[in-house]
Every structure is written in structure tokens, then in C-alpha cells.
Amino acid sequence: MHTLLEILIGGIANSSLYAVMAIGLALVYGISKVFNWxxxxxxxxxxxxxxxxxxxxxxxxxxxxxxxxxPVMFLLGLSVEKIIIRPLRxxxxxxxxxxxxxxxxxxxxxxxxxxxxxxxxxxxxxxLEKNIQLGSFxxxxxxxxxxxxxxxxxxxxxxxxxxTWTGMCMRAVSQDKIGARMVGIPxxxxxxxxxxxxxxxxxxxxxxxxxxxxxxxxxxWDVLIKSYVIIxxxxxxxxxxxxxxxxxxxxxxxxxVYQFGSMWVMIFWFTTLLGTLxxxxxxxxxxxx
Amino acid sequence: MRIDREIIILLxxxxxxxxxxxxxxxxxxxxxxxxxxxIWSSVVAAWDLIVGYAGIFSFGQLAFFTIGAYAAGxxxxxxxxxxxxxxxxxxxxxxxxxxLLGVACLNLKGVYMALVTFGLHLVLAxxxxxxxxxxxxxxxxxxxxxxxxxxxYCFSALEKVPWFYTILVISFLSFFFIFFITRSSYxxxxxxxxxxxxxxxxxxxxxxxxxxxxxxxxxxxxxxxGAFYAFYVSSVSPRMLGLDTFLMVMIMLIIGGxxxxxxxxxxxxxxxxxxxxLRPVEQFRSLIFGAVVIFSIILMPQGLIAFFENxxxxxxxxxxxxxxxxxxxxx
Amino acid sequence: xDLRGKSCKITWLEKxxxxxxxxxxxxxxxxxxxxxxxxxxxxxxxxNNGEFVVLxxxxxxxxxxxxxxxxxxxxxxxxxxxxxGSSIIGLSPQKIVASxxxxxxxxxHLFPEMTVMENLKLGAYNFRARDKIDESFDFVFQLxxxxxxxKKQLASTLSGGESQMLALGRGIMSCAKFMAIDExxxxxxxxxxxxxxxxITLINKNGIGILLVEQNIERVAAFSDRVYLMxxxxxxxxxxxxxxxxxxxxxEVLLGIS
Numbered sequence: 005m006h007t008l009l010e011i012l013i014g015g016i017a018n019s020s021l022y023a024v025m026a027i028g029l030a031l032v033y034g035i036s037k038v039f040n041w042x043x044x045x046x047x048x049x050x051x052x053x054x055x056x057x058x059x060x061x062x063x064x065x066x067x068x069x070x071x072x073x074x075p076v077m078f079l080l081g082l083s084v085e086k087i088i089i090r091p092l093r094x095x096x097x098x099x100x101x102x103x104x105x106x107x108x109x110x111x112x113x114x115x116x117x118x119x120x121x122x123x124x125x126x127x128x129x130x131x132l133e134k135n136i137q138l139g140s141f142x143x144x145x146x147x148x149x150x151x152x153x154x155x156x157x158x159x160x161x162x163x164x165x166x167x168t169w170t171g172m173c174m175r176a177v178s179q180d181k182i183g184a185r186m187v188g189i190p191x192x193x194x195x196x197x198x199x200x201x202x203x204x205x206x207x208x209x210x211x212x213x214x215x216x217x218x219x220x221x222x223x224x225w226d227v228l229i230k231s232y233v234i235i236x237x238x239x240x241x242x243x244x245x246x247x248x249x250x251x252x253x254x255x256x257x258x259x260x261v262y263q264f265g266s267m268w269v270m271i272f273w274f275t276t277l278l279g280t281l282x283x284x285x286x287x288x289x290x291x292x293x
Numbered sequence: 294m295r296i297d298r299e300i301i302i303l304l305x306x307x308x309x310x311x312x313x314x315x316x317x318x319x320x321x322x323x324x325x326x327x328x329x330x331x332i333w334s335s336v337v338a339a340w341d342l343i344v345g346y347a348g349i350f351s352f353g354q355l356a357f358f359t360i361g362a363y364a365a366g367x368x369x370x371x372x373x374x375x376x377x378x379x380x381x382x383x384x385x386x387x388x389x390x391x392x393l394l395g396v397a398c399l400n401l402k403g404v405y406m407a408l409v410t411f412g413l414h415l416v417l418a419x420x421x422x423x424x425x426x427x428x429x430x431x432x433x434x435x436x437x438x439x440x441x442x443x444x445x446y447c448f449s450a451l452e453k454v455p456w457f458y459t460i461l462v463i464s465f466l467s468f469f470f471i472f473f474i475t476r477s478s479y480x481x482x483x484x485x486x487x488x489x490x491x492x493x494x495x496x497x498x499x500x501x502x503x504x505x506x507x508x509x510x511x512x513x514x515x516x517x518x519g520a521f522y523a524f525y526v527s528s529v530s531p532r533m534l535g536l537d538t539f540l541m542v543m544i545m546l547i548i549g550g551x552x553x554x555x556x557x558x559x560x561x562x563x564x565x566x567x568x569x570x571l572r573p574v575e576q577f578r579s580l581i582f583g584a585v586v587i588f589s590i591i592l593m594p595q596g597l598i599a600f601f602e603n604x605x606x607x608x609x610x611x612x613x614x615x616x617x618x619x620x621x622x623x624x
Numbered sequence: 625x626d627l628r629g630k631s632c633k634i635t636w637l638e639k640x641x642x643x644x645x646x647x648x649x650x651x652x653x654x655x656x657x658x659x660x661x662x663x664x665x666x667x668x669x670x671x672n673n674g675e676f677v678v679l680x681x682x683x684x685x686x687x688x689x690x691x692x693x694x695x696x697x698x699x700x701x702x703x704x705x706x707x708x709g710s711s712i713i714g715l716s717p718q719k720i721v722a723s724x725x726x727x728x729x730x731x732x733h734l735f736p737e738m739t740v741m742e743n744l745k746l747g748a749y750n751f752r753a754r755d756k757i758d759e760s761f762d763f764v765f766q767l768x769x770x771x772x773x774x775k776k777q778l779a780s781t782l783s784g785g786e787s788q789m790l791a792l793g794r795g796i797m798s799c800a801k802f803m804a805i806d807e808x809x810x811x812x813x814x815x816x817x818x819x820x821x822x823x824i825t826l827i828n829k830n831g832i833g834i835l836l837v838e839q840n841i842e843r844v845a846a847f848s849d850r851v852y853l854m855x856x857x858x859x860x861x862x863x864x865x866x867x868x869x870x871x872x873x874x875x876e877v878l879l880g881i882s
Contacts (some may be wrong), residue, residue: 088587093370094595099403100350104547108586111540115579169749176735176746183733185697187794188721188750222536229415232408267423276408278397285400291497 010142011258016179017020017147019254020154021209026234026246027158032081034241035178035198037099038089041106043206043231044224045113050077050207051214052117055126066211071205081203083119084109085196110224118221128211150212156207158247162290173222174198196254206231226270233277239290300472303555307465314454315467324453326569328525331460332518335467337545338554339514342471346480346550348487350403353394353410354515355542356417356545359533361516361525363421365534367428369524376441380520385429387516388509395508399501414539418531434530439525456525463521468513468555470509475554475587504592537579541568544586550596559597647706648673648833649694649725649805650800652702656693656857657684663689664795664857666703670800671835672803676828678844678865679837681854687837690854691804694835695727696720707802730807730837732791740771743779743848747797756799764793768837785816792823802833809843817843841868872875 007273025047040046053076054069088109092101136143165171176184177194185191206227210219217223232251238249253276260272280287310327317323340354365383368374374382393415398406424524425431441448442458448455474480482503485493494500510514541564549560566583593600649671656664663686681687692698694705696717705712712720717727723745726802744764748757766773766787774782782790788808795803805824809817825847835837836845841851845865851869853861861868 034406035744039408088591091591092594097594099553100344100407101590101594103350103404103407104543105590107540108583108590110583111536111579111586112583114536115583119580131566166354170748172742173749175738179737180733182697182729183735184746185717185748186695186721186729186733188718188798189746190716190718211840217379225415225536229412236405237410267419269494270416270419271423274412277412281397281401281409284874289859 006141007262011262012255013143013147015255016251017150018213018258019251020151021213021252022230022234023247023250024154024157025206026250027161027210027243028209029228029231030235030240030243030246031205032198032202033235035174036085036089036195037155038102039092039106040084040199041103041204041228042110042113042228043086043202044228045110045117046077046080046224047204047206047210047227048117048219048224049080049113050203050210051128052121052126053077053207054211054214055121055219056130058128059126069211070208073211074204077201077203077207080089081200082196084203085199088247089195090192091200102122106168114221114224120220123221125220127218144161149180153208157208159226161201161205163242170194170197218286229270230273233273233280235287237276237280237287239287242289243286245287245289277289299555303468303558305470307461311458313504314457318454320599321451322455323335324457326565328453328457328460330561330565331457331464332522332525333542333565334558335464335518337514337549337561338468338471338541339511340542340546340602341509341549341551341554341557342483343464343511344546345554345557346475346487347483347503349504349507350407351394351410351508351511351544352407352414352539352608353391354511355534355539356410356414357387357391357512357515358519358522359417359421359529359531360390361519362529363370363429363435364534365520366435366523366529369430369435370435370441380517380524382517383520383523384517385511388513389584390506391508391512395505398508399504404492406519414534421531421534430530432531434532435526438523438527440527444526449622450527460521460525463517467518470514471554474481478571479503479506537553537582540582540586544589546589547586548589548593550599553596553599556596556598563597646672647743648675648708649835651694652704652706653703654693654705656698657701658689662701662857664693667854667859669835669852669859669862671833672849674831674833675849676834676836676847678824678841678848678851679835679854680841680844680851680868683839686857687854687855688806689857691727691729691806691835694804695725697727700848720751721798721800722752724752724796724799724801726798726803728791728795728803728808730806730810732787734779734782734790734794736778738779738792739776740782742780743776743794744771745799747794748799749763750798752812753797753799754877757797760797760799761772764796765800766813767796767826768793772879784811785813785819788816788820792820792827794831796827800832802835803827804837806837807839808836809838821847841865845869869877869878 012028021169027133029040029043050073053073054122056073057069084106088105089102092098092105093100136148137143163171165175173184173189174197174292176187176189181191184194209227234249234253235246237253238245238247250268253273257269257272260268313327316326317327336354336358340351341369343349343351343354361383365376366380368382369376369379384499390413394410398409401409421429422432422433423453429435441451443455448459475483482493486503487497545560545564546557547560549562550559551557553619568578570582572580595603647670649669651667651669653666653668654664656663657664658679667686667690669677669679679687679690689698691699693717694712696712696715696719699847700713703713707720707723707725710723710725715723738746740808744761744814747756748754748760753760768856770786771789771793774786779790792805792808808820808864812820821843824836828847836844836848844851845868850863851861851865851868852859861871
């Protein structure tokens with residue numbers, strides 16, 4: 005019974021960050037219609053930057069990591085959109101070209117990480133080592149932080165999208181790009197912001213998830229696949245669906261790891277993907293495609 | 294069927310290659326380079342069939358390659374199949390997986406297709422590692438795959454010339470087959486589905502059938518080549534599925550120019566040469582490759598040959614006084 | 625009837641300047657291509673201050689392309705377009721909207737998952753319009769009371785006539801001095817069509833210049849100041865609506881396809 009609850013809590017904590025990751029990917033794809041294959045590499049870099057600040061040369065605390073990673077990742081996303089994606093958008097067949105370009109970027113970023121930080125695993129210390137005692141079982145404070153941070157980020161994002169001008173513009177661009185241009189919205193800037201924001205999101209997920217799982221140069225691919233499967237499962241175009249998907253699949257993943265071992269994780273995710281495609285391609289709450 | 298200039302150039306190149314062992318028979322390094330070039334050429338040609346001609350963003354090519362390799366290796370090691378049958382088995386198994394993948398992806402488009410097919414690639418490595426009990430050799434892979442034999446003659450790792458001629462023949466057959474398909478009614482169907490799918494469907498072109506067929510053919514060819522590779526290096530391992538290899542082959546496809554067989558093979562040559570030049574700086578290789586991918590897509594979206602062609606024709610046009618273009622407004 | 629509040633009124637300075645600059649929109653011999661195909665051939669037209677000009681012609685002859693080009697959504701190969709005295713060639717749609725020119729497309733391009741209020745609010749995205757947003761809302765709801773009843777409704781659930789009203793309303797929200805409107809009556813019942821034209825006339829009476837694309841001259845003859853006829857990407861007639869109706873060839877072209 006104890007173990008079950010521990011697994012569940014671990015699953016919930018993971019799921020909340022998976023939700024953040026998936027929403028970041030949905031954001032960038034929904035608004036700019038470009039699938040960022042380097043999303044996993046952004047995750048890894050967020051984690052590595054935090055490692056560099058907290059464990060590497062300096063010994064800053066976590067707060068500094070957050071303060072640095074968020075804007076740095078935002079700028080990275082923004083620059084990628086401006087320098088790589090924008091010139092491609094004008095060409096015919098930009099869909100596949102942007103995919104290939106972001107794949108190349110992923111290779112580049114992963115190799116850069118390997119060169120800078122070495123191929124071996126690194127780990128971040130837990131945010132807070134303490135645990136909370138609730139009755140007869142223990143919850144790690146880190147997991148609570150993971151959960152709370154995710155919830156806060158998701159709420160902030162929702163408020164941003166609904167209430168601020170820029171947020172509304174981003175939604176407008178995702179719904180009708182031409183209409184947005186007609187009204188005077190600078191669509192390119194919005195694409196850039198979407199890239200930047202998604203990079204920040206996944207960077208933060210990188211910081212918070214890394215203490216539990218090690219950081220490796222190639223570790224971002226799992227992140228990309230999981231994010232995508234969550235979106236496909238929950239339904240493309242539905243934020244609620246993505247949330248549900250993240251929690252359902254994240255908790256299931258926890259149980260699978262416990263029962264069968266971590267080798268089966270990716271097979272679980274891929275099977276879910278195949279299952280979704282065959283049984284219900286629209287996903288749980290999908291609104292389009 | 295039209296035989297255009299480029300096909301003739303390709304045939305000429307292949308004929309020249311056929312004579313090359315005369316000059317290089319004691320230089321295994323060069324022969325190995327040529328063999329790998331031919332191997333990747335066939336893979337890229339098969340990949341071009343599905344991406345360039347059928348417009349399907351399949352990222353599963355290397356997965357088919359590996360499946361073919363493993364199937365042949367395992368068939369040969371465990372079932373004692375003659376290596377040639379093993380190669381055929383590799384192709385067939387890969388082809389079967391291709392067909393299944395095609396069926397699974399019937400209604401997918403664009404990004405979603407890429408993701409699912411890439412998913413196959415990503416999930417294959419853990420599957421192979423976990424497959425140790427059924428003989429896949431786990432994370433180390435299989436070593437010591439028996440060699441090819443032809444009428445009593447045993448191929449060996451030291452003598453590259455027989456390998457060379459084998460792959461030359463296999464490549465020639467693959468190219469011929471692919472060329473034949475692209476110029477046939479199947480090719481026309483593929484292209485119509487790529488360019489205007491709803492319209493093609495309204496004319497009665499069965500998109501599903503052709504999708505599955507092109508997956509099957511592309512996978513089959515790639516599987517055969519993968520099987521050959523398994524015998525050539527006498528081993529298979531999950532490392533064949535590394536991201537750098539995948540991207541290397543992908544960039545061969547891009548730089549060559551998607552959808553224009555046999556132009557696409559120029560990319561194979563260019564990247565293979567680049568690969569060799571970068572050997573001294575092995576650790577920077579992936580980094581440079583990533584950067585090359587990005588730059589070539591931005592600068593040469595239509596491929597290497599088309600890029601130079603455009604430059605050449607642009608010059609002619611400017612001399613003749615072409616259209617003046619005012620500053621582009623954003624679209 | 626001046627339905628706009630005080631703040632949206634044209635300032636005395638603008639009036640002073642405009643009094644001198646009589647031409648609001650001037651298109652000078654533009655050539656426009658789609659790839660290799662030339663759609664517009666040396667097209668020139670002009671809309672004076674506060675005028676209501678109609679662009680007529682059969683389908684597929686370039687009318688929509690002309691509007692799209694004026695609004696910065698399509699590049700110009702050669703020629704010039706002046707708006708309020710300065711050239712707008714090569715400017716982004718964002719800058720063109722900011723200078724007071726708004727485009728209401730045939731396909732409307734509303735934001736389907738957003739409410740009527742949100743669509744209108746985004747219409748006022750440009751900085752000039754943001755200060756005057758409340759007055760703009762008032763104007764729009766007085767002009768289109770039906771929209772006022774459906775403030776919280778999603779744009780995708782509106783009927784044809786209501787979406788057209790929303791598209792026009794969104795254009796008004798931008799505090800534009802000039803509206804380029806493409807076939808607003810398309811797909812609407814005759815009653816709604818008359819209503820739409822009446823509303824556009826009202827908008828025009830408030831000092832906003834209008835360039836309207838239409839197929840049928842009879843509908844617009846009553847309230848347009850001038851008309852142009854475009855055939856095969858060329859302007860073949862320019863004059864008043866009465867002149868157009870008197871011209872035999874034009875009558876065939878314009879009424880033959882109504």
C-alpha cells in the first residue's frame with residue numbers, strides 16, 4: 005500500500021512536469037505550425053545550464069538557475085525561430101524543411117552539449133532534500149515543488165493567453181494567420197515568442213526533472229516523444245486533453261517502471277502512440293485533425 | 294519511358310565504377326569508401342522514393358535498414374540459412390514491417406507521419422536491446438555473422454573486390470527498379486498523391502493502396518541493403534540506429550535534392566567525402582554535421598545540383614535583363 | 625449621423641492636412657504577378673478623401689488580388705501605391721494597418737475559437753486604436769446591434785450575415801481612415817445584402833474612405849461615388865455609376881453576369 009502511494013505520488017509529480025513539457029510543444033506547434041524537433045535538446049540544455057550554475061563551476065542555488073535559465077532559453081528559442089525557421093518559411097515545402105532543419109539543430113545542440121559537458125551522466129541535487137511526513141508515509145518536498153511549479157506555470161500561461169494582448173495575439177495567429185495579419189498583428193513576432201516561451205517551459209522542466217533522472221546529451225529525445233505522445237493521446241488542439249493525457253500517461257508510466265523496469269518505458273509510450281492512432285486518432289478530446 | 298540525361302550520366306558513372314577495382318584493388322580504404330557510398334546510395338534512393346516521389350515524410354528508413362540487417366544476421370546465425378537467402382529474408386522482413394507501418398499510418402499527414410515513423414526508429418533500439426532472450430544480442434549486438442559464399446568461393450573481410458562487385462550489382466538493380474517505378478504508372482500515382490491528394494482521390498487513385506505499396510517497396514530495398522551490410526561487416530548492433538547515422542543519411546537526401554532521382558545521389562557522394570575529411574576531428578563531426586544540415590536546408594532547399602543550376606541560369610537571366618523585383622512584402 | 629464619440633473624431637490638424645491632400649489612396653500603374661503569371665497589368669486607380677469607390681468586374685480577373693496588394697498581403701512587381709501621400713509599397717501589413725488602412729477580406733478570416741468581443745478587441749490591436757477602444761466598441765454595437773446581443777458567442781457559431789458584420793466591425797475597430805472591402809455580400813440573402821450595403825454607406829458617411837469590390841453594379845449604383853471596372857487584370861472603365869450604366873458594352877459585362 006505504501007509503495008503504491010509512493011509510486012502514485014511520484015507519478016503525479018512527473019505528470020505535472022510532463023504536462024508542462026507537452027503544453028510547451030503544443031504551444032509552439034499550434035501557433036507557429038512548426039514542429040520543433042530540437043525540443044528535447046532545449047530540455048537538455050536547460051538542465052545543463054542549471055547543472056553548470058549549481059554543481060559545475062559555480063555553486064549557486066536553484067533560484068539563480070531559474071532566474072538564468074528562463075530568459076536564456078527564451079532567447080534561444082527566439083533566435084532559433086528568427087535565424088533558422090523564418091528564412092525557411094518563405095520557401096515551398098517549408099513543412100518538411102523546418103523539420104529537417106530542427107533535426108539538424110537537435111544534432112548540433114546535443115553534440116555541443118557532449119563537447120561542453122562530456123558524455124557521462126550528470127545529476128543535479130534535489131531542490132530541497134527534506135521530506136514531509138504525512139501519517140505513515142513520506143513525500144519528498146522536491147516532488148511537491150515539481151507539482152506546484154508546474155501548476156503555477158500552467159495557470160500563468162492560461163492567464164497570459166486569455167487576458168493579455170500578446171497572449172490573445174498568439175491565439176489569434178494560431179487560429180487564423182491571415183486574419184491576424186489583416187488586423188495588424190506581427191505574426192512573425194508571435195512565432196518567435198511561441199518558440200521562446202516553449203523553450204523556457206521545457207527548460208524549467210529540465211531543471212526540475214533532472215534531479216530524479218540523470219542528464220545525458222542524448223536524453224532529450226525521450227522528452228520529445230513523451231510530449232508528442234501526450235498531445236496525440238490527449239487530443240491535438242485541446243489544452244484540457246493534454247493535461248488529462250499527461251496525468252494519465254505519467255501515472256501509468258510510474259507503475260510500468262515499478263512493475264517492469266525502465267527499459268520498457270519507451271515501448272510503453274510508443275505502444276500508446278500506436279494505440280491512439282489506430283483506435284482513436286483524434287485523441288481523447290481532440291478538436292481537429 | 295523517357296531516358297533522360299541524368300540517367301545516362303548515372304549509367305556512365307556506374308560503368309566507370311565497374312572498372313575501378315582495376316586501379317584500386319590493393320587499396321582497401323578506397324574500395325571500402327566506394328562500397329559504403331553504394332550502400333547509402335541505394336538507401337537514399339529508396340528513401341527518396343517515399344519522401345520525394347510519394348511526398349510521405351517517413352523517418353523510418355534507418356529502422357528498415359537495421360531490421361533487414363538483423364533479420365539476415367539472425368537467419369544466418371541461428372537458422373543456418375544461406376547468406377543469400379538471408380539477404381532476401383532481410384528484405385522481406387523489412388518490407389513487411391514497412392507495409393505494417395504504412396497501414397498504421399494510413400491517415401497521417403506531415404508532421405504526424407514523421408513522428409510515428411521516427412517513433413519506430415526510436416523504439417527499435419530498446420526493443421533490440423531487450424530482445425536478448427530471442428537472440429538479438431542485446432546492446433552488444435551480434436558478432437561473427439557468417440560470410441557470403443558464391444559457388445564455393447568464400448567472401449572474406451580482407452578481400453574487398455568481391456564485395457564491391459556484389460554491391461555494385463545490387464545497387465544497379467535497385468536503381469533500375471526505382472527508376473522503373475518512378476517512370477511507371479505507380480510513380481505517376483505517387484506524385485499525384487504528393488501534389489494534390491484530394492484531387493487524385495477524386496479521380497479514383499487509391500491513396501491507401503499506393504501508400505502501403507511505396508512503404509513496402511522502399512522498406513524492402515532498404516532491408517536488402519541492410520542485410521548486405523550485416524554480412525559485409527559481419528555484425529549488427531543497436532548502434533546502427535544512432536542519431537548521427539540517421540542524420541547523415543538524411544542530409545545526403547536533402548543535399549542531393551528530394552524528389553529528383555538520380556540527382557539525389559550527388560548528396561551521397563558529397564556527404565561521404567565530407568565524412569572522410571572530418572575524420573581527423575572525429576569529436577566535432579556531429580557538431581559540424583548538424584550545422585551543415587541547417588545551412589544546406591536554408592541555402593539549398595532544392596539540393597546541391599539544383600542550387601548550382603539556379604546560379605547558372607540566374608546569371609543567364611540577369612544578362613538578358615529579367616524581371617526587376619521590388620522589395621518583398623511579407624506574406 | 626455621427627455615431628462615433630468625441631475621441632474618434634478627426635483632429636483639426638488631420639483635417640487641415642487632409643484638406644490639402646485630396647487623394648487618400650492612389651494606385652499607380654502596378655504590375656502584380658503570381659509566380660510567372662501576371663494578374664494585374666498597369667492598374668491605376670484613386671480614391672479621394674471620404675469617397676465611396678466601387679471596383680466591379682467578373683470573377684477571377686484580379687479584383688481581390690488588387691485589394692490584397694494594397695493591403696500589403698501580396699508583393700508588387702512594379703508601380704507605386706500611395707496612401708495619404710506616402711508610399712506603402714513594401715510595408716508590412718502591420719505598418720499599413722497602423723497608418724489607417726484596413727482590409728476586410730472576402731473570406732473574412734475571423735478567429736473561430738474566439739468570442740465576438742475578442743475578435744473585435746483584436747481589431748483594435750494597433751496602437752492608434754487602443755486608446756479609442758471603448759468608443760469604437762460603442763460605434764460598432766450601435767451599427768450592428770445583433771453583434772451586441774452575441775458578445776460572448778464564438779465566431780465560428782455565427783451565421784453568414786453575422787460573420788460579415790463581425791468582419792466589418794473588426795475593421796472599424798482599427799480606427800481606420802480607409803477600408804478596402806472585398807465582396808461583403810457574397811453568400812448573403814438579398815435582405816442581408818441590402819443591410820450590409822446600408823451599413824457600409826453609414827461607415828462611409830462617418831468620413832471613412834471605402835474601396836468596395838463587387839460583382840453587380842445595380843446593387844451599388846445608388847450610393848457609390850465612382851466605379852472602376854476591371855477585366856483581365858486591367859482597368860477598362862473609370863467614371864460614375866450612371867456613366868457606367870449608360871455604356872452599352874459595360875451594361876453587358878456588368879449585368880450579363882449578375
